[in-house]
Amino acid sequence: MSLSQAKVLIMDDDVDVLSAAKLLLKRHVKQVDIEKNPEKLPFLITNGQYDLVLLDMNFTRDVSSGREGFQWLDRILDIDPKLTVIMITAYGDVEMAVRAIKAGATDFVLKPWENDKLLDTLQAGLASKKEATGAEKTETKKTTDTSIVGSSGAMQQVMATVERVAPTDANVLILGENGTGKTQLARHLHQLSDRSTKPFVVVDLGALSENLFESELFGHVKGAFTDARDDRAGRFEEAQGGTIFLDEIGNLPLPLQSKLLTVLQERRVTRVGSNKPIPIDVRLVCATNHEIDKMVADRVFRQDLLYRINTIELNLPPLRDRPEDIEPLAEHYLKQFRKKYNRPVASLSAALIKKMEQYNWPGNIRELQHAIERAVILSQSKALQPEDLFLKSNGPEPAAATGFDLEEMEKDLIVKAMKRFGGNITDAARELGLSRAALYRRMEKYGL
Numbered sequence: 001m002s003l004s005q006a007k008v009l010i011m012d013d014d015v016d017v018l019s020a021a022k023l024l025l026k027r028h029v030k031q032v033d034i035e036k037n038p039e040k041l042p043f044l045i046t047n048g049q050y051d052l053v054l055l056d057m058n059f060t061r062d063v064s065s066g067r068e069g070f071q072w073l074d075r076i077l078d079i080d081p082k083l084t085v086i087m088i089t090a091y092g093d094v095e096m097a098v099r100a101i102k103a104g105a106t107d108f109v110l111k112p113w114e115n116d117k118l119l120d121t122l123q124a125g126l127a128s129k130k131e132a133t134g135a136e137k138t139e140t141k142k143t144t145d146t147s148i149v150g151s152s153g154a155m156q157q158v159m160a161t162v163e164r165v166a167p168t169d170a171n172v173l174i175l176g177e178n179g180t181g182k183t184q185l186a187r188h189l190h191q192l193s194d195r196s197t198k199p200f201v202v203v204d205l206g207a208l209s210e211n212l213f214e215s216e217l218f219g220h221v222k223g224a225f226t227d228a229r230d231d232r233a234g235r236f237e238e239a240q241g242g243t244i245f246l247d248e249i250g251n252l253p254l255p256l257q258s259k260l261l262t263v264l265q266e267r268r269v270t271r272v273g274s275n276k277p278i279p280i281d282v283r284l285v286c287a288t289n290h291e292i293d294k295m296v297a298d299r300v301f302r303q304d305l306l307y308r309i310n311t312i313e314l315n316l317p318p319l320r321d322r323p324e325d326i327e328p329l330a331e332h333y334l335k336q337f338r339k340k341y342n343r344p345v346a347s348l349s350a351a352l353i354k355k356m357e358q359y360n361w362p363g364n365i366r367e368l369q370h371a372i373e374r375a376v377i378l379s380q381s382k383a384l385q386p387e388d389l390f391l392k393s394n395g396p397e398p399a400a401a402t403g404f405d406l407e408e409m410e411k412d413l414i415v416k417a418m419k420r421f422g423g424n425i426t427d428a429a430r431e432l433g434l435s436r437a438a439l440y441r442r443m444e445k446y447g448l
């Protein structure tokens with residue numbers, strides 16, 4: 001849809017913003033209405049009379065968190081999921097803009113805006129929403145992407161082993177730091193196996209409370225404990241014929257380690273509260289980011305269980321040890337997120353690739369994925385630039401930063417407040433609980 005055909009609603013509690021936007025837009029769109037009170041939103045959009053809503057993130061009642069803006073965004077998309085919603089955010093609030101787009105907003109504009117930029121954003125928003133709704137129908141059937149990106153020497157070795165062992169029923173233990181791709185590799189292994197048409201069941205043992213472990217893994221019968229209102233199959237039974245992936249196996253408490261060992265030896269599970277064993281046919285893949293050998297030496301992990309689960313051991317190296325994989329992974333995510341968020345970013349600049357290769361990626365592939373997602377959402381250029389990529393600082397924190405330096409903290413707060421309010425001294429001072437003069441004095445002191 002072209003902008004000149006669009007009916008637009010602007011929702012902001014600042015009347016100056018409303019009148020400035022209306023003045024600009026009425027020359028470019030078919031209809032423009034303004035509204036100050038967000039409570040009227042549901043009523044206004046229920047009849048589907050608007051093509052686009054320009055929505056403020058920060059209503060006065062909730063100036064800094066944007067929470068109210070998010071609530072209204074949710075509400076709008078509940079009523080009309082196809083509506084194009086463009087968020088208005090204050091300068092310095094990009095974090096919130098990123099969250100809003102992930103939550104379903106089409107795009108955002110920063111306040112104060114440049115008129116041409118605002119018109120471009122609205123036009124692009126209207127065009128992209130249409131494409132997205134068309135694509136939606138074909139996406140629904142899409143299965144999880146199990147491809148493994150990366151062809152460094154280390155990954156080639158891992159992949160060669162995976163291809164060899166996938167068709168067998170050998171138990172596999174995958175070792176690696178958080179975010180190195182252990183779950184992804186387990187999925188891939190399952191896809192390559194003869195069990196690929198059967199279930200792949202993931203159990204995150206790190207996220208289960210200790211008293212739930214047993215019934216989650218092995219199931220329970222009605223009345224086995226207070227909350228057991230019905231018979232329930234455990235995850236092993238769910239995985240029947242397929243693969244069960246036990247993530248964070250290092251978290252399994254010792255008593256359950258012996259139960260798991262028995263299940264693996266006998267290939268049968270017994271639901272909690274029952275005495276009837278059920279035969280199971282599952283392939284077991286486990287993973288951990290703990291030093292499992294050390295856990296055995298410390299007697300917190302049973303050696304005989306380790307022997308059972310690590311018939312084949314795969315080591316996924318951290319990303320910093322395979323820098324050759326960084327660029328292909330970044331390209332992979334660039335394509336994925338460009339499509340998902342309908343962004344015009346086409347490539348990675350050479351300077352950005354260099355910056356990524358020099359970084360140590362403590363969060364590994366997951367961190368890289370999030371960094372590219374954020375950069376794609378925020379970037380204004382065709383090629384992603386180093387400044388588009390927000391990274392935690394390299395290496396450990398300097399020793400001084402571990403203490404509390406009051407002056408540093410004060411300076412930091414002032415910088416943040418000034419950013420948030422786009423350099424507006426009055427607003428920043430109010431947020432900091434200072435008079436304007438006191439804020440000026442401090443800014444001078446810190447050379448800001």
Ligand SMILES: Nc1ncnc2c1ncn2[C@@H]1O[C@H](COP(=O)(O)OP(=O)(O)OP(=O)(O)O)[C@@H](O)[C@H]1O
Pocket residue numbers: 147148149150176177178179180181182183184185247289332365366369
């Ligand atoms: N080789 C790869 N190619 C493409 N994407 C990958 C690859 N490895 C991992 N990913 C993606 O990176 C993210 C993190 O991977 P995954 O969850 O498999 O890591 P993990 O090691 O299991 O993490 P954790 O230790 O926190 O459980 C996922 O979104 C996954 O799809």
